[in-house]
């Protein structure tokens with residue numbers, strides 16, 4: 001098992017977003033989380049990635065988790081290839097194959113701050129691909145992507161699962177992920 005959550009509760013400010021939440025992701029599996037704005041999708045994903053402590057429950061994670069959120073977390077002043085190499089060095093990977101997969105190899109010399117919204121998003125996904133983490137935690141990964149970008153993202157997730165990785169994805173946009181389990185958060189009564 002790559003990640004297991006048991007009886008998790010999440011309190012944000014005074015609000016209990018969810019409780020007694022249990023889920024597990026094994027190698028090759030994907031889970032798509034949907035639900036209205038503010039219901040707690042990002043909070044759940046942050047807990048899965050180890051970025052937020054749950055107010056109750058247990059998490060077991062085997063291996064590294066790669067977090068993809070709203071921010072690109074790439075140095076705006078560096079050429080894209082250097083910005084990605086910075087992370088790849090820390091993670092022990094190489095960015096070039098990941099840039100190819102996301103169709104941004106030609107942008108290698110361009111400073112990150114000159115990239116368009118969709119190019120930046122592709123770059124963030126390339127960073128996730130290059131991380132080598134077994135668990136991908138993707139919060140609205142398709143935001144800003146064109147149709148081709150969405151197809152590349154879906155292919156990258158498929159490829160990751162084929163190599164015994166797992167992914168949990170919160171999305172408002174349709175994302176074709178074959179055989180993914182679905183979790184719809186409805187929220188608790190206020």
Ligand SMILES: Nc1ncnc2c1ncn2[C@@H]1O[C@H](COP(=O)(O)OP(=O)(O)OP(=O)(O)O)[C@@H](O)[C@H]1O
Nearest residue numbers: 012013014017035036037038039040041042043044
């Ligand atoms: N640091 C915080 N302190 C207090 N409340 C927070 C904090 N972060 C988020 N919240 C609240 O927790 C709730 C859930 O937020 P979250 O970002 O998990 O929702 P979401 O389902 O991902 O929403 P969206 O679809 O808009 O991205 C919201 O009501 C939000 O205002």
